[in-house]
Amino acid sequence: MSLADRPRVGVIGAGWGAKLHLEGFKRTGRVDLVALTSRTRGTAEKLATEYGVDSVVDTLDELIDAVDVVSVATPPQAHEEAVLRAAAAGRHVLCDKPMALDSEASEAMLRAVREHRVHHATGFIWRLDPAFTHMRRLLAEGVVGRPLHVSTTCTMGVPVLPFTWMYEERHGGGALMQHGTHVLDRVRYLLGEEFSRLMGRLHRDVTVAERGPRFHNVLDAFAYAGDSGGRRVEEGVPVTVDTGYEILGETGSGTRLSFLESWHSAGGRSDHVEIHGEEATLEWAGGVVRLLGAGREPEDITVEGSSTSGANTPREHGLRMWHRLADLFLDDIQGGADGALPTLDDGHQVMRVVDAVRRSDKSEHWESV
Numbered sequence: 001m002s003l004a005d006r007p008r009v010g011v012i013g014a015g016w017g018a019k020l021h022l023e024g025f026k027r028t029g030r031v032d033l034v035a036l037t038s039r040t041r042g043t044a045e046k047l048a049t050e051y052g053v054d055s056v057v058d059t060l061d062e063l064i065d066a067v068d069v070v071s072v073a074t075p076p077q078a079h080e081e082a083v084l085r086a087a088a089a090g091r092h093v094l095c096d097k098p099m100a101l102d103s104e105a106s107e108a109m110l111r112a113v114r115e116h117r118v119h120h121a122t123g124f125i126w127r128l129d130p131a132f133t134h135m136r137r138l139l140a141e142g143v144v145g146r147p148l149h150v151s152t153t154c155t156m157g158v159p160v161l162p163f164t165w166m167y168e169e170r171h172g173g174g175a176l177m178q179h180g181t182h183v184l185d186r187v188r189y190l191l192g193e194e195f196s197r198l199m200g201r202l203h204r205d206v207t208v209a210e211r212g213p214r215f216h217n218v219l220d221a222f223a224y225a226g227d228s229g230g231r232r233v234e235e236g237v238p239v240t241v242d243t244g245y246e247i248l249g250e251t252g253s254g255t256r257l258s259f260l261e262s263w264h265s266a267g268g269r270s271d272h273v274e275i276h277g278e279e280a281t282l283e284w285a286g287g288v289v290r291l292l293g294a295g296r297e298p299e300d301i302t303v304e305g306s307s308t309s310g311a312n313t314p315r316e317h318g319l320r321m322w323h324r325l326a327d328l329f330l331d332d333i334q335g336g337a338d339g340a341l342p343t344l345d346d347g348h349q350v351m352r353v354v355d356a357v358r359r360s361d362k363s364e365h366w367e368s369v
Contacts, residue, residue, distance in 0.1 A: 076172025144277025162212025
């Protein structure tokens with residue numbers, strides 16, 4: 001493929017993630033959406049019609065043969081095979097997050113894209129919020145001085161879902177794997193360094209879920225839970241994942257880290273990040289960046305294009321970041337690399353942290369990352 005060509009993109013999956021991938025690539029205006037495959041052909045055909053995808057194919061091999069770029073939008077358990085086969089065929093790969101079920105699989109995937117010299121990216125879109133890009137620049141400029149402590153809090157208040165793959169360990173569900181991997185990557189991106197050690201605890205506040213309808217799109221499960229009030233049940237399908245976590249950690253330079261997330265606690269902070277330094281504190285809450293310091297008035301910082309600028313719904317803001325991710329990935333393929341692009345290197349580093357949390361949850365001790 002020459003740099004002047006419009007890359008041909010194929011998407012694996014037909015659920016909510018696939019819609020995000022398709023919308024992101026479509027908004028760039030720089031690609032041809034040529035193929036879609038899913039285990040549920042009828043759903044794939046509807047999605048192909050909605051997004052103007054040229055064809056629905058039945059196998060991964062057919063999709064790989066038809067495209068230059070493979071976009072993997074399945075639940076996590078299917079990521080490894082898709083990436084390994086696409087890379088072996090010389091196709092560039094965008095793989096959603098979390099990258100894999102564990103760091104052994106993510107390491108194999110990273111090794112494959114390096115060996116076959118294909119371009120790669122993963123779906124850590126939240127680092128692409130301009131507010132975080134601006135915060136990273138302020139930290140590099142020394143606005144807070146030496147970072148001493150970073151804390152993140154996310155108490156979502158999500159109603160208890162009927163049973164879905166999000167409640168299954170074998171499919172890559174759970175709070176740590178789903179939203180938590182975004183949170184971990186954001187902190188890595190902001191500080192520009194890796195975790196060195198941590199102690200983690202996984203919360204299992206919901207152990208059984210209602211056996212509701214079968215949902216192809218997990219957003220339908222959220223809608224069902226909202227309509228039903230998110231019933232907690234005593235009998236049903238076992239939930240095999242965490243619904244929240246607490247993590248204490250340190251980076252290589254000694255910055256202290258603390259994380260708290262809970263899916264089903266009532267209300268609270270939807271997403272909050274604080275970076276405490278020797279001279280000041282940077283705070284992100286609800287899309288607002290705030291600079292605080294002793295003896296000074298809090299300063300709200302307006303960042304153009306952030307989640308409080310222009311996007312009138314959280315969904316639209318998310319779609320804008322998928323657009324940014326697709327644009328950055330295409331730039332990378334066509335020779336214009338950007339350090340903000342989340343790659344499979346980032347995905348693997350986050351999976352190493354996830355595995356360390358799992359080990360610590362079992363050992364009840366600090367673990368090296």
